[in-house]
Amino acid sequence: MTRLTRADLEALPAYVPGRxxxxxxxxxxxxxxxxxLPGVVEALTExxxxxxxxxxxxxxALRDALAERYGVPAxxxxxxxxxxxxxxxxxxxxxxxxxxxxxxxRSFEAYPIxxxxxxxxxxxxPNTPTHGHDLPAMAxxxxxxxxxxxxxxxxxxxxxxxxxxxxDAFLDAVxxxxxxxxDEAYREFVTDGDVPDAIDTYADRPNVAVLRTLSKAxxxxxxxxxxxxxxxxxxxxxxxxxxxxxxxxxxQAAALAALRADAEMARxxxxxxxxxxRLLDELRTLRPxxxxxxxxxVWLPLGDGAVPFGAAxxxxxxxxxxxxxxxxxxxxGTPEENDAFLAAAAKALS
Ligand code: PMP
Numbered sequence: 001m002t003r004l005t006r007a008d009l010e011a012l013p014a015y016v017p018g019r020x021x022x023x024x025x026x027x028x029x030x031x032x033x034x035x036x037l038p039g040v041v042e043a044l045t046e047x048x049x050x051x052x053x054x055x056x057x058x059x060x061a062l063r064d065a066l067a068e069r070y071g072v073p074a075x076x077x078x079x080x081x082x083x084x085x086x087x088x089x090x091x092x093x094x095x096x097x098x099x100x101x102x103x104x105x106r107s108f109e110a111y112p113i114x115x116x117x118x119x120x121x122x123x124x125x126p127n128t129p130t131h132g133h134d135l136p137a138m139a140x141x142x143x144x145x146x147x148x149x150x151x152x153x154x155x156x157x158x159x160x161x162x163x164x165x166x167x168d169a170f171l172d173a174v175x176x177x178x179x180x181x182x183d184e185a186y187r188e189f190v191t192d193g194d195v196p197d198a199i200d201t202y203a204d205r206p207n208v209a210v211l212r213t214l215s216k217a218x219x220x221x222x223x224x225x226x227x228x229x230x231x232x233x234x235x236x237x238x239x240x241x242x243x244x245x246x247x248x249x250x251x252q253a254a255a256l257a258a259l260r261a262d263a264e265m266a267r268x269x270x271x272x273x274x275x276x277x278r279l280l281d282e283l284r285t286l287r288p289x290x291x292x293x294x295x296x297x298v299w300l301p302l303g304d305g306a307v308p309f310g311a312a313x314x315x316x317x318x319x320x321x322x323x324x325x326x327x328x329x330x331x332x333g334t335p336e337e338n339d340a341f342l343a344a345a346a347k348a349l350s
Contacts, residue, residue, distance in 0.1 A: 027331040043257035055249035083213040083226025088114040093237040095120040103150035132160035135170040157329035159293030186295035188217030316344035
């Protein structure tokens with residue numbers, strides 16, 4: 001049979017989204033449970049009247065708003081259709097086929113997919129026994145072919161976070177010609193003061209790029225808006241490979257409105273953080289090895305018990321995210337949703 005697509009993609013697992021089951025409580029995709037921020041629906045309604053027009057391809061107003069918020073020039077900002085698309089563009093901008101991309105494993109499951117789609121080679125470095133990145137091993141994995149290293153902080157799906165001293169040492173050890181992408185999708189939920197804000201702390205290093213998203217704390221998962229803060233050289237290269245018009249007009253309008261509601265975002269994030277603490281306390285009475293989380297989800301290292309645990313929760317009407325043979329990621333929901341999960345977890349683990 002004539003082959004029309006790449007043979008190497010046959011072995012590549014597809015991205016598995018969190019399952020949505022009608023009527024069930026969904027704690028599987030790290031969304032926030034509170035609906036859109038104030039002003040977002042109005043901005044979308046207004047934007048709806050212009051949907052026959054293309055969006056502003058330069059994303060000027062949104063990039064200016066982000067530039068002001070983070071105190072960086074707008075030329076260093078790139079937006080995209082979710083931060084996952086920008087991560088893919090970064091690899092496209094940095095890697096030729098056969099180049100290597102280093103990342104921790106387990107980490108965000110899109111990294112292997114976007115690496116393979118660029119024809120680059122994944123180099124996975126196992127997490128430490130306490131489920132965090134092994135930064136010395138990641139630095140040691142760098143070869144002449146390494147172009148990009150992903151550092152996911154806090155890490156999806158384990159929730160663990162890297163602290164200032166270890167990140168400083170890692171960045172000093174990585175060669176200047178390797179791009180370190182610090183993926184901070186969950187930054188707004190970080191409460192440990194030793195976990196650095198990479199935009200404030202590292203974005204002036206030319207080989208560091210910081211990825212953020214409006215999908216999580218900012219509540220815009222359905223609209224797909226992410227952004228990158230990088231050196232002018234990297235940002236310019238990424239803009240060249242970005243799919244034209246990939247930050248849609250309603251997405252730009254809604255993102256601007258969401259950013260104006262930052263006090264309410266912070267209030268909601270604090271509610272999530274408080275519930276995260278309650279979930280961790282209660283889960284540790286069942287499983288003392290549940291690691292600390294700096295994100296809006298918690299990780300249960302259940303090994304082969306992960307899939308049966310997911311099924312037991314689903315039977316109790318709560319959808320969580322099992323990773324076969326490894327663990328289960330549970331998004332922090334409303335107090336009532338968390339109560340339903342805790343009841344299911346107590347039953348499944350007793
Ligand atoms: N990075 C990490 C670590 C994530 O967990 C996610 C979402 N699951 C993303 C990036 C992508 O987010 P989005 O494309 O919605 O911006």
